[in-house]
Amino acid sequence: MSLPAPEPQKSAQPVPSRKWPEFLRHIPLVLYSLIIITPLSLVFFATFKDLSQLYTNPLGLPRSWDLANYTRLFQNENMVVYFKNSMIVTFTSVFFILFFGSMISYAIIRMPKWTGAILFSFITLGMMIPTQVNMIPTYVFFAKLDLLNKHLGLIIVTVATLLPICVFILTGFMKTLPKGLIEAAMIDGASHWKIYTRLVLPLSGPALATAAIFCFVIAWNDLLYPLLFIKSAELKTLPLALLQFQGEYLTDYPMIFSGVVVASIPMVIIYTFLQKYFIAGMTAGSMKG
Amino acid sequence: MAGVKLEGVAKHFKGAVAVAEFNLDIKDGEFLVLVGPSGCGKSTTLRMVAGLEEPTYGRIMIGNKDVTKLEPKDRDIAMVFQDYALYPHMNVYHNLAFGLKLRKMPKNEIEERVKMAAEILSISHLLERYPRQLSGGQRQRVALGRAIVRNPQVFLMDEPLSNLDAKLRVQMRAELVKLQRRLKTTTIYVTHDQTEAMTMGDRIVVMKDGYIQQVGTPEEIYHEPANLFVADFVGSPSMNFLEGELCTEEGCIWFKAQGIRVNLRNSLNLEELNENKVVLGIRPEDIYLHRPSPEKVCEELLCQTELIEDLGSEKIVFLKIEGQELQARLRDGAAPVTVGGNTPAYLNLNKVHLFRKSTGKKILFRGR
Numbered sequence: 001m002s003l004p005a006p007e008p009q010k011s012a013q014p015v016p017s018r019k020w021p022e023f024l025r026h027i028p029l030v031l032y033s034l035i036i037i038t039p040l041s042l043v044f045f046a047t048f049k050d051l052s053q054l055y056t057n058p059l060g061l062p063r064s065w066d067l068a069n070y071t072r073l074f075q076n077e078n079m080v081v082y083f084k085n086s087m088i089v090t091f092t093s094v095f096f097i098l099f100f101g102s103m104i105s106y107a108i109i110r111m112p113k114w115t116g117a118i119l120f121s122f123i124t125l126g127m128m129i130p131t132q133v134n135m136i137p138t139y140v141f142f143a144k145l146d147l148l149n150k151h152l153g154l155i156i157v158t159v160a161t162l163l164p165i166c167v168f169i170l171t172g173f174m175k176t177l178p179k180g181l182i183e184a185a186m187i188d189g190a191s192h193w194k195i196y197t198r199l200v201l202p203l204s205g206p207a208l209a210t211a212a213i214f215c216f217v218i219a220w221n222d223l224l225y226p227l228l229f230i231k232s233a234e235l236k237t238l239p240l241a242l243l244q245f246q247g248e249y250l251t252d253y254p255m256i257f258s259g260v261v262v263a264s265i266p267m268v269i270i271y272t273f274l275q276k277y278f279i280a281g282m283t284a285g286s287m288k289g
Numbered sequence: 290m291a292g293v294k295l296e297g298v299a300k301h302f303k304g305a306v307a308v309a310e311f312n313l314d315i316k317d318g319e320f321l322v323l324v325g326p327s328g329c330g331k332s333t334t335l336r337m338v339a340g341l342e343e344p345t346y347g348r349i350m351i352g353n354k355d356v357t358k359l360e361p362k363d364r365d366i367a368m369v370f371q372d373y374a375l376y377p378h379m380n381v382y383h384n385l386a387f388g389l390k391l392r393k394m395p396k397n398e399i400e401e402r403v404k405m406a407a408e409i410l411s412i413s414h415l416l417e418r419y420p421r422q423l424s425g426g427q428r429q430r431v432a433l434g435r436a437i438v439r440n441p442q443v444f445l446m447d448e449p450l451s452n453l454d455a456k457l458r459v460q461m462r463a464e465l466v467k468l469q470r471r472l473k474t475t476t477i478y479v480t481h482d483q484t485e486a487m488t489m490g491d492r493i494v495v496m497k498d499g500y501i502q503q504v505g506t507p508e509e510i511y512h513e514p515a516n517l518f519v520a521d522f523v524g525s526p527s528m529n530f531l532e533g534e535l536c537t538e539e540g541c542i543w544f545k546a547q548g549i550r551v552n553l554r555n556s557l558n559l560e561e562l563n564e565n566k567v568v569l570g571i572r573p574e575d576i577y578l579h580r581p582s583p584e585k586v587c588e589e590l591l592c593q594t595e596l597i598e599d600l601g602s603e604k605i606v607f608l609k610i611e612g613q614e615l616q617a618r619l620r621d622g623a624a625p626v627t628v629g630g631n632t633p634a635y636l637n638l639n640k641v642h643l644f645r646k647s648t649g650k651k652i653l654f655r656g657r
Contacts, residue, residue, distance in 0.1 A: 180374035183341050188388035188435070189362035198387075202378045 047258040054253055069258040079262065081234060082241035086263070089151055089226075089237055090219045093158040097215050098208055100159070101166030106196045108167070109174045110182075120171055126164035131224055139228055149231045157229070158219050165218075166211040173207030174200060209277030217267055238263045291352030291442040292317040293338060293475060298347030300333050300499075307333045309499045311347070318473045320466070322490030324480055326522070330499040331479045332447055338477060339368050339445050351442055362391075367436035368445040372452065373428045375420040381407075381431050382416040385438045392439075406438040409468070426457045433465070437472060444469070444476040450485065462488060483523050487511065495519050517649035520570050520642060526605055529576070529615045531569045532646065535562070544569050544643075548611035551588045554638055566646040575640035576617035578606060578626050578633070587635035594632050608634055 046054050047069050048062035073079050104123065108116040138157060139148075147153030177200065185195045201208070226240040242259040245252040271278070293315040300308040308330040315321050323331040336342040338349055340361035349357045356364045367388075375384050382403055389399045407413040410430045420428055429449060436444055450458045450465075466489050469476050480486055486493050487507045495502040495510060495518070503515040514520035520528045533546030535553075544551040544567070551569065581587055592608035592615065604619040606626060617634060619626070626632055643652040 178372065178374065180370045180372055181376065183339075183361075184368070184370060184374035184435075185376075185387075186341070187339060187361045187366065187368045188439075189391040190387075191362075194391060199376065 043257045044261060046254055047261055049254055051252060051254060069254045070262070073255065073258050073262065077241070078233065078236075079241070079259070082236050082238045083262070085151070085235060086220060086238040087266070089154050089158065090216060092151075092155050093162070093219045094212055094215050096155070096159045097162050097166045098212060101163055101170055101211060102201060102204065102208065103196065104163075104167050105170035105174050106192075106200050108171050109177075110192070120167070123167045124164050126161070127168065131161065135224070135228065142229065148229050149235065150229075151235060154225055154229050154237075157225050158222065161225075162215045162218060165214055169211045169214065170204060170207050173204055173210075177203055206277040209274040213271060213274055213278050216270055220263070220267060291475060292319070293443055293477065294348075294350040295334075295338070296348040296350070298334070298337060298344045298349060300330070300337060300342060301345045306499045308337070308344075311501060313494065313501070313504065315475060315477065317475055320469050320476045320478065320489060320491045322478045322480060322486040322493045323496060324483055324486035324493055324522075325496035325502075326481060328498075329496040331481075331494075331496050334496075335368075335445050335447055335477055335479045338443070339366060340364050365442045366445055367439050367441040367443075368447065369432045369436050369449040371448040373420075373432040373449075375428060375431055375435075377420050380417055380419050381412065381423075381434075384420070384431055385416075385434050388435065388439050402438050402440075403434075406434045409437065409471075410434050425453050426461065429453060429461060433468070437468070437474075442475065444474050446476065446478045448480055449478075451480070451482070458485075465489065484525065487523065495522060497522075513651075514570075514642065515651055517568060517570070517644045520644070520651075524572060526573050526616045526618070528570045528572050528642070531613050531615075533567065533569060535565045535567055535643075546611070546613065549590060549613070551590070551636065551638075551641075553641065553643075554586060562652065564645055564647060567652065568644045568646055568649075570642040570644060571615075571636055571640060573605065573616045573618040574620075575637040576608075576615060577635040577637070578617055578619060579635075580633075581635055581637070585635075586638045588638055590634050590636065591631055592634045594626055594628050594630055597626065597628055608632070610634070 042059065045060075045062055046058075048065050048067075049057070050068070053063060104119075108120050110116075111119065142148055142153050142157065145153075147156065181199060181203075182195055185199050190198065221239055222237075223239040223243075226237045227243075230236055230240060238259065242256055242263070245255040245259065293313075295311050295313045295315075298308065298311040299306070311330075311334055313321075323334060325331050333342060337344050338351075340356070340359060340363075344357060347357070348355060351364060351366070376387065379387065385403045385406060386399050389402060394402075403416070404413070407416060410433055412427065412430050412434060415423060415427060415431070420431070423431065429452075432449065436446075446465075450461050453461060462485060478485075478489060487510070490507060492504060492506055493510050494504050497518050503510060503519045505513070510519060510523050514523065514528075517530070521530070531544075531546050531549065533544050533549065536543050536545060542553045544553055546569075577585075577587065590610055592610045594606060595609050595614075596607040598605040598607070602621050606617045606619060608615040608617060615634065644650065645652060
């Protein structure tokens with residue numbers, strides 16, 4: 001016996017084209033990109049112009065791709081020294097921020113709920129206090145400790161000011177780690193230190209990358225504390241050094257812009273390498289795994 | 290290997306009782322199952338044995354050692370978690386070896402033990418893989434491997450099969466029992482699945498609201514439930530219950546409910562009982578829809594057949610009598626019954642259970 005042939009399907013309604021709405025959705029993104037890219041391009045182009053060319057043609061392309069400003073920056077100015085100073089201060093600060101921040105965050109997630117919540121609130125309260133409020137007391141305090149005009153002082157103050165952000169990011173992430181993992185490690189015989197180093201730190205990679213980038217950008221670009229603490233030319237960091245191109249009557253914009261471009265290179269490199277983790281860290285805990 | 294002893298162990302969370310006084314002696318090499326509905330305190334009890342929760346009162350002994358105040362790592366136990374809790378950044382080999390490395394065992398001994406555990410669980414070919422590259426069943430085996438590789442005194446298992454699909458669960462259930470018999474390690478196993486409890490445990494502890502309801506072998510729990518809760522919780526379909534009263538007529542004890550009269554043909558001192566409102570319980574397989582052999586003492590009730598569920602090897606027949614519902618189990622080969630008609634149902638009086646309505650406790654009336 002043969003089966004009856006299936007009835008031909010009724011022609012389906014055509015799916016309405018989604019091209020137009022999708023294009024509409026991209027408009028804000030395109031506009032936002034333009035807002036970011038335009039000034040960046042202007043700065044980048046300006047580094048290939050001299051001062052007169054910049055004033056006569058501020059928005060156009062440079063007449064030639066002349067590296068004179070960059071050459072001057074590295075030959076006449078102590079750019080290598082400033083770069084090195086910035087590297088020392090920023091990398092050391094970020095290292096200690098992550099070191100202390102991850103330990104504090106681990107302690108917070110392992111403490112009894114309320115104690116942890118109180119400690120967490122207490123530390124993150126630091127994010128809400130503007131730097132300007134602490135400026136004078138910090139200066140006086142560091143002067144008494146003989147930490148002014150020293151990289152050590154700058155590192156200590158950077159670590160102290162950025163630690164709350166790091167704790168905020170890391171605690172949020174560590175709370176999403178399955179409790180069972182830590183309990184399994186406890187039963188396997190791991191001490192707090194082993195759980196922290198062998199389990200929590202390796203699993204917190206995305207959050208550590210996020211915190212590292214956040215703190216790196218802030219520490220690298222910081223002008224206020226170097227301005228406040230550093231007096232000697234040989235100890236200046238990049239942002240502080242760039243200030244010397246700004247005179248009372250004349251500002252050497254091409255030089256400033258060249259300095260800014262050079263200064264942004266490490267950030268771009270670091271972001272490129274850590275981007276994958278950065279995005280994972282930013283979205284951690286937002287979805288059920 | 291060692292036995293486990295819980296003496297008056299209790300756990301209170303902010304005044305709420307999670308586990309009330311828990312007394313139990315688990316023998317060396319025994320497979321003990323804690324079973325009960327969600328929130329009954331079974332996992333909390335297990336976690337207290339593991340050292341992950343501190344008891345509010347009481348004492349926990351493993352072997353002859355009081356471990357109540359000891360850290361989990363010092364208790365010589367291993368635990369298998371519901372979600373396996375495998376370290377995601379370590380491959381299977383390192384997951385198994387982690388505990389041994391922490392105990393500073395020589396490298397060659399670690400290798401030997403990991404290989405042995407992997408062979409026992411047939412996961413030798415997975416040692417280089419990461420947990421994310423494994424199926425649910427394979428992860429489960431690795432979690433078991435992590436427990437057995439340390440050769441602990443006690444295995445603690447917190448619903449280890451609940452994340453597996455039905456078929457794999459049945460397979461792993463049998464494998465786990467075989468493994469435990471082979472290793473002869475004292476095991477405490479937590480589950481909410483009564484089938485798992487019945488098929489795996491040497492003894493079962495049924496819990497509810499933090500209290501032990503009954504401790505016994507699977508047979509005892511099934512055939513001699515201590516109260517209404519146990520009778521209802523264990524068995525699928527669960528026991529049938531009829532609410533009614535007891536009275537004495539013609540020298541016999543009768544169970545009477547609206548339109549139902551059952552001569553229990555048994556001696557029972559109703560005055561001693563001090564209560565005549567009872568619940569009669571009978572398991573579905575003890576209700577026959579065809580006249581049984583004469584040696585079975587049965588009471589006949591006329592019921593309506595409402596529905597038949599054909600499960601292949603057996604049929605579950607839904608019956609109604611005077612507004613009360615009963616389920617009968619027909620084994621393969623039993624003559625067919627039809628839906629909608631009246632059918633006589635024979636209650637096996639040797640298998641009838643009586644419970645006090647007020648407390649739910651079992652009334653012992655047959656000297657069993």
